[in-house]
Amino acid sequence: MISDHDPIVAIATAPGRGGIGVVRVSSPARLDALIEAIAGRQLTPRHAHYLPFKDADGVLIDEGIALAFPAPHSYTGEHVVEFQGHGGPVVLRRLLARCLEAGREQGIRLAEPGEFTRRAFLNDRMDLAQAEAVADLIDASSEAAARSAAASMTGAFSDQVTGLADRIVHLRMLVEATLDFPEEEIEFLEKYQARSVLDAIASDLSHLLAQARQGAILREGLHVVLAGQPNVGKSSLLNALAGFEAAIVTPIAGTTRDKVVQQITIEGVPLHIVDTAGLRETTDTVEQIGIARTWTEIEQADVILHLLDATQPQPELDAAITSRLPARTPVLEIVNKMDLVDGGNDGAGAGGNAGAEADAGAGAGADADADADADADADADAGGSQRAARVSAETRVAGHPAKRLGISALTGEGLDTLRQELLAIAGWNPSGESPYLARERHIQALLQAADHLDIAGEHAALSDRVLDLFAEELRLAHGALTSITGEFTSDDLLGVIFSRFCIGK
Numbered sequence: 001m002i003s004d005h006d007p008i009v010a011i012a013t014a015p016g017r018g019g020i021g022v023v024r025v026s027s028p029a030r031l032d033a034l035i036e037a038i039a040g041r042q043l044t045p046r047h048a049h050y051l052p053f054k055d056a057d058g059v060l061i062d063e064g065i066a067l068a069f070p071a072p073h074s075y076t077g078e079h080v081v082e083f084q085g086h087g088g089p090v091v092l093r094r095l096l097a098r099c100l101e102a103g104r105e106q107g108i109r110l111a112e113p114g115e116f117t118r119r120a121f122l123n124d125r126m127d128l129a130q131a132e133a134v135a136d137l138i139d140a141s142s143e144a145a146a147r148s149a150a151a152s153m154t155g156a157f158s159d160q161v162t163g164l165a166d167r168i169v170h171l172r173m174l175v176e177a178t179l180d181f182p183e184e185e186i187e188f189l190e191k192y193q194a195r196s197v198l199d200a201i202a203s204d205l206s207h208l209l210a211q212a213r214q215g216a217i218l219r220e221g222l223h224v225v226l227a228g229q230p231n232v233g234k235s236s237l238l239n240a241l242a243g244f245e246a247a248i249v250t251p252i253a254g255t256t257r258d259k260v261v262q263q264i265t266i267e268g269v270p271l272h273i274v275d276t277a278g279l280r281e282t283t284d285t286v287e288q289i290g291i292a293r294t295w296t297e298i299e300q301a302d303v304i305l306h307l308l309d310a311t312q313p314q315p316e317l318d319a320a321i322t323s324r325l326p327a328r329t330p331v332l333e334i335v336n337k338m339d340l341v342d343g344g345n346d347g348a349g350a351g352g353n354a355g356a357e358a359d360a361g362a363g364a365g366a367d368a369d370a371d372a373d374a375d376a377d378a379d380a381d382a383g384g385s386q387r388a389a390r391v392s393a394e395t396r397v398a399g400h401p402a403k404r405l406g407i408s409a410l411t412g413e414g415l416d417t418l419r420q421e422l423l424a425i426a427g428w429n430p431s432g433e434s435p436y437l438a439r440e441r442h443i444q445a446l447l448q449a450a451d452h453l454d455i456a457g458e459h460a461a462l463s464d465r466v467l468d469l470f471a472e473e474l475r476l477a478h479g480a481l482t483s484i485t486g487e488f489t490s491d492d493l494l495g496v497i498f499s500r501f502c503i504g505k
């Protein structure tokens with residue numbers, strides 16, 4: 001386990017060439033000796049000094065800016081010094097080596113990923129959700145995501161969470177005071193209007209949850225899987241959405257063997273569009289493997305676009321596919337090649353009876369299940385089951401027919417509507433309040449808190465002597481909320497969170 005007391009050093013800027021490169025040191029103890037050794041003098045706090053950085057023999061490493069932030073007025077809350085040099089990998093490595101050498105007596109070592117921010121958290125410079133937002137800001141893949149991360153970084157999300165937690169504590173205090181006077185228990189609920197106070201908290205919590213869900217969509221990007229029979233135009237649609245020829249398109253059925261993923265953004269929302277091998281019965285070994293992968297992708301999708309060919313309705317085959325789609329995942333049925341059929345864009349060309357006589361299990365690749373879950377858990381944040389929480393469950397009720405939309409991947413007809421539908425079906429609310437770039441961890445905690453408030457509400461509804469159970473549920477709800485800001489956090493959790501940061505952050 002790493003010690004939170006060693007001096008640490010790292011290159012803080014991205015690897016490779018750049019205009020400027022920064023080597024940053026943080027230490028609980030003063031850094032006077034190291035500064036003197038490298039910069040040749042002491043530094044005025046928070047003052048940019050232009051000077052030569054020298055090695056142990058007095059040979060020039062670089063001329064740059066040295067900047068000292070004495071504790072506690074620094075990013076980490078410790079003593080920090082920055083050497084801002086020219087941004088070349090070799091010069092920065094020399095500067096790094098020089099810091100390790102000059103700080104050896106104080107026990108300096110290379111920083112672990114996220115360790116500067118971990119210290120900022122441990123020194124109360126920020127709470128856990130803010131620290132996570134720092135990493136999310138760096139990792140943001142769209143402007144909307146970056147905006148939301150910046151808001152969370154300054155504490156906007158944490159303030160909401162803490163506000164709810166405080167209201168729960170207040171209610172709990174009233175209950176627990178009453179517990180000492182059993183004769184007053186029955187009156188308690190009326191006296192403090194506990195029920196309506198609780199309802200108000202629960203309602204604000206669900207509001208926050210909605211904003212967090214929106215943020216999770218921004219953070220992770222939506223995984224949209226294009227699935228359907230061969231030759232319906234999945235790869236053509238991928239190319240149309242991506243704006244270039246990302247996947248091979250031919251008139252030959254079974255062209256796509258392996259998945260092809262393209263990142264796009266729609267109104268600032270990042271989407272990962274996954275093109276897959278067409279689903280059919282086949283004896284071709286390579287194609288069979290491709291089809292197995294298609295089902296794996298389908299299992300992990302946030303949204304499934306089930307493509308149909310307007311010119312070749314094959315309701316039985318499509319129904320077989322429909323019957324195998326996971327019930328929890330929203331599905332849009334896309335009737336493609338509308339440019340080839342008369343009668344405009346109403347999706348009728350493919351025959352509107354996809355739901356009829358579903359021949360369960362007879363779909364192509366029916367035996368492809370075995371490794372469907374193989375790498376779903378490779379990354380806890382990216383696993384299919386975890387992702388499911390991002391897309392509101394109401395979007396599609398199991399067994400109900402999916403929404404249909406006619407398009408032409410060739411002419412672009414219907415694509416604008418498709419883009420809007422994609423956002424809508426994913427639960428994206430463009431006019432909603434600004435989302436918080438929340439993580440799955442936060443959403444799970446909010447859901448837990450909501451559950452406990454629900455149960456508390458049930459206890460409050462009963463007439464006799466359940467106040468201690470009521471109080472206990474409030475305690476659990478409060479605990480779930482404070483796990484977001486990291487009031488009480490295990491070292492294991494901190495390890496998991498900060499190890500995903502980049503080095504030097």
Ligand SMILES: Nc1nc2c(c(=O)[nH]1)N(C=O)[C@@H](CNc1ccc(C(=O)N[C@@H](CCC(=O)O)C(=O)O)cc1)CN2
Pocket residue numbers: 069072073074075082
């Ligand atoms: N050069 C440089 N740029 C950087 C950072 C850095 O560490 N160094 N940051 C980080 O990686 C971010 C900025 N974060 C920072 C947060 C707090 C303090 C700081 O010195 N806080 C003091 C003084 C505040 C003040 O002057 O008003 C404090 O809070 O007491 C500095 C940077 C992004 N840019």
Ligand SMILES: Nc1nc2c(ncn2[C@@H]2O[C@H](COP(=O)(O)OP(=O)(O)OP(=O)(O)O)[C@@H](O)[C@H]2O)c(=O)[nH]1
Pocket residue numbers: 229230231232233234235236237248249250251252253254255256257276277278279336337338339340407408409410411
């Ligand atoms: N007219 C017309 N042709 C289309 C349209 N979309 C795709 N096609 C044609 O349909 C054929 C198959 O398209 P692909 O995009 O390769 O189909 P796919 O679903 O990816 O097929 P597989 O990879 O074999 O599963 C190609 O010849 C395309 O040019 C469309 O909207 N209109």
Ligand SMILES: [Mg+2]
Pocket residue numbers: 234235236247248249255256275276278
């Ligand atoms: Mg294809």
